[in-house]
Amino acid sequence: MTDAPRLPETRVRPAAKxxxxxxxxxxATVAGRALVAVVAIMxxxxxxxxxTVMGIRTTAQSWxxxxxxxxxxxxxxxxxxxxxxxxxxxxDIATQTPGVSAAHVLTTxxxxxxxxxxxxxxxxxxxxxxxxxxxxxxxxxTPPDLARLRRVLTDRIPTATLDDHRTWSRRLxxxxxxxxxxxxxxxxxxxxxxxxxxxxxxxAAVATNRTVVEVLxxxxxxxGFIAAQFQRHFLKxxxxxxVAGGLLAAxxxxxxxxxxxxxxxxxxxxxxxxxxxxxxxxxxxGILLAVLVAAGATALTSRITVYRxxxxxx
Amino acid sequence: xxxxxxxxxxxxxxxxxxLKDVTFDIAPSSFQFLTGxxxxxxxxxxxxxFLSLRPTRGLITLFGRDVSSxxxxxxxxxxxxxxxxxxxxxxxxxxxxxxxVSLPLRILxxxxxxxxxxxxxxxxxxxxGDRMHVLPPVLSGGEKQRAAIxxxxxxxxxxxxxxxxxxxxxxxxxxxxxxLFIELxxxxxxxxxxxxxxxLMDQFDARRLVISDGRLYVYD
Numbered sequence: 387m388t389d390a391p392r393l394p395e396t397r398v399r400p401a402a403k404x405x406x407x408x409x410x411x412x413x414a415t416v417a418g419r420a421l422v423a424v425v426a427i428m429x430x431x432x433x434x435x436x437x438t439v440m441g442i443r444t445t446a447q448s449w450x451x452x453x454x455x456x457x458x459x460x461x462x463x464x465x466x467x468x469x470x471x472x473x474x475x476x477x478d479i480a481t482q483t484p485g486v487s488a489a490h491v492l493t494t495x496x497x498x499x500x501x502x503x504x505x506x507x508x509x510x511x512x513x514x515x516x517x518x519x520x521x522x523x524x525x526x527x528t529p530p531d532l533a534r535l536r537r538v539l540t541d542r543i544p545t546a547t548l549d550d551h552r553t554w555s556r557r558l559x560x561x562x563x564x565x566x567x568x569x570x571x572x573x574x575x576x577x578x579x580x581x582x583x584x585x586x587x588x589x590a591a592v593a594t595n596r597t598v599v600e601v602l603x604x605x606x607x608x609x610g611f612i613a614a615q616f617q618r619h620f621l622k623x624x625x626x627x628x629v630a631g632g633l634l635a636a637x638x639x640x641x642x643x644x645x646x647x648x649x650x651x652x653x654x655x656x657x658x659x660x661x662x663x664x665x666x667x668x669x670x671x672g673i674l675l676a677v678l679v680a681a682g683a684t685a686l687t688s689r690i691t692v693y694r695x696x697x698x699x700x
Numbered sequence: 701x702x703x704x705x706x707x708x709x710x711x712x713x714x715x716x717x718x719l720k721d722v723t724f725d726i727a728p729s730s731f732q733f734l735t736g737x738x739x740x741x742x743x744x745x746x747x748x749x750f751l752s753l754r755p756t757r758g759l760i761t762l763f764g765r766d767v768s769s770x771x772x773x774x775x776x777x778x779x780x781x782x783x784x785x786x787x788x789x790x791x792x793x794x795x796x797x798x799x800x801v802s803l804p805l806r807i808l809x810x811x812x813x814x815x816x817x818x819x820x821x822x823x824x825x826x827x828x829g830d831r832m833h834v835l836p837p838v839l840s841g842g843e844k845q846r847a848a849i850x851x852x853x854x855x856x857x858x859x860x861x862x863x864x865x866x867x868x869x870x871x872x873x874x875x876x877x878x879x880l881f882i883e884l885x886x887x888x889x890x891x892x893x894x895x896x897x898x899x900l901m902d903q904f905d906a907r908r909l910v911i912s913d914g915r916l917y918v919y920d
Binding site: 407696 | 750752772773776777779780784786790791792794795796799803804806807812851855
């Protein structure tokens, strides 16, 4: 055979036997790396959105539950001895009502602590017409008939009022639902954007490998074999990008919950600045789902694109 | 018969017929040149032969099967019985010469150990024994040509189609490649060699299929 000019030996690769076979679909192409970045970024954004929405949902639910678990009886100030009797009667009525699990009469200390933000410390409440408050804990499973309780109370003690925080609870509920609707809308948009950008980036990356599809086709590879080669390769790319983006999103949420603890003061009970953003188990499950959807969309798109390319080659 | 064309006609879209009433046979273990002026329909005929195009009329039978009745999997199986050497080689730049040549065996799911010796042998046969682990961009035109030929032959095809296999090489190498095809034909493979090169055809007395203006003339 001919003696074609030899090129520098530095370009010669080590023996195939020693290093195993090169994958049929080229591994590190520019389009492949760009696709990893696109999948990572979009999964990160989708992860942030799903985590935030789930965080808001959990927080709103727990706030509403807290508000709904408690009602208060107020007894207007009057003659000390009669007020004490009225408090005793009201407390007895409440505890005898089915569905009320506990009744707690606020002590003078507790009442003055409640008023502290407005009236300052070192207050002598005996000088002021401060109403007495009884906090009722409701059983979550069997809520009491509050209308009946209110009726019985006002019949016996005309100066008593029952506050079930209904207005506050309704407003909070409306706000939480509004936020959820906005959040779900955003989530739908981000999901659509993620899937679309992953689909188009994958199609572009497969297009750069058209020669590979053609050659495999002409040497007699079955369509299923060619599609499987691409699907495996692109699943790897999708998983790399997806895991990177998902981990980053999870890391953001973890660091947000840790961050406010630094210098948050001495009270460990005080809520931290962004504690309402804790996505919870469902939020993290949502991030995992975003990773799976991104990787799955990448693999599936590559398969469909290869089949489409094969139809044009035929 | 290996190949049978009966009154085959082909047009692209609504255009004029580029092949008209083409009728010919290719027998097992035969050797033929396919020639004709540029644009006469050589490449179209080659594409019909390796099932990359379907005729708009007429009947094509390959290995006894009517090609119009084949599903994609059957097309793949028939292609494995045909070796194709493209004019532009179609080597994959990210695979070594060795890997390119072994591709037809790899797609069958064979273990590398089972074909290593065979691929190495064919590469030595085409004179690329010391270029096995080099990537195609590093190969010369003649070397690429031989790698493409080796890839077409590795699956031991019954029918070899070569489109201008000497188009990119000097006359000396063209003669050597022709000898390689003749040697292959002697071992039982039918060969169809598409070429413009009259001098090359004059070196070997074989059947000539001449396409002119979409019609095929056979000179036995």
